[in-house]
Amino acid sequence: MSLRWHAALLDPATPGGWAVVHCQQQFLFDSNGVLFPRDWLKRLELPLLSEQGLGYFDGDAVFLFELDRPVAVPGASWQGLRQFMLHNDDRDLFRMLGYAAQIGTWATQHRFCGHCGARMQQHARERAMHCPDCGIHHYPRLSPSMIVLITRGDELLLARSPRFAPGVYSTLAGYVEPGESVEQCVEREVREEVGVSIHSPRYITSQGWPFPHSLMLGFHAEYAAGEIVPQPEEIEDARWFSIHRLPELPARQSIARYLIELYLARRLGRDDPVLPG
Ligand SMILES: NC(=O)c1ccc[n+]([C@@H]2O[C@H](COP(=O)([O-])OP(=O)(O)OC[C@H]3O[C@@H](n4cnc5c(N)ncnc54)[C@H](O)[C@@H]3O)[C@@H](O)[C@H]2O)c1
Ligand SMILES: [Mg+2]
Ligand SMILES: [Zn+2]
Incomplete structure (x- = not known):
């Protein structure tokens, strides 16, 4: 993986x-x-809601201005993070923007202490928000999720969420719940979303x-038993597809x-294949 972008705690x-x-x-x-x-x-x-020192891109210090609303700036326009991923092959740039988006959202959502309500401060030595009154620290939010491809010989089990673009089918995914292992999450999500059982994830x-x-923690699992029963609301359709006749697939990134x-x-x-970094 190239090192054009790396995160670092810079003092605003x-x-x-x-x-x-x-x-x-x-x-x-x-x-x-995107760099101004x-x-x-x-x-x-x-x-400005928050300013964060993010790290270095091509050796230059990069900061984040997190705004309250997307105001008009003459000569510039706004573009969604997903568009940068889909239409720009610079993976270092996307990694930097993905990091910036997560840090900015987390910082603005932790301006006040959830325990005592005081205004939080940025910690000087680590990427954390800190409450000066009760001492609580909040680190950037990260949600472990499993994603699994289920196969049966030459067939793949793929499903559609109502949120997907028309025609796209993908592997099953879901958030890990407190107290469970990722492997348990794989079994549970598969059972909930399509009703089949699997072996050896x-x-x-x-x-x-x-x-x-x-x-995203990626798995492969073999089908074990059961008919597909799509979970109401979450799964619009789920089917077995032959490897020779696949539907439209998710983004190559x-x-x-x-x-x-x-x-x-x-x-x-x-x-x-190579997984984009
Ligand atoms: N990179 C990829 O290839 C890829 C592919 C599919 C999904 N994903 C991601 O996987 C993640 C989980 O997939 P999913 O949406 O099918 O999950 P899911 O099946 O667990 O269902 C999503 C729902 O779970 C609830 N939920 C539970 N815990 C949550 C949490 N920590 N944060 C947010 N919502 C929570 C929400 O109601 C949400 O609508 C999403 O972030 C999705 O973008 C990535
Ligand atoms: Mg899901
Ligand atoms: Zn507090």
């Missing part, structure tokens, strides 16, 4: 550097991209997924797509 009191401007999963961009000279941005008097790889704050392509490659004797 340090002058200069570059900044990205984020609001509700969107970033400001112009013909030069920070001192220039400061003069615009944007409705095997961990493959993981992917950070900033929509909105998931860590996703671990869902990677798990499918990996199985196809092994089954059809092709080279293994």
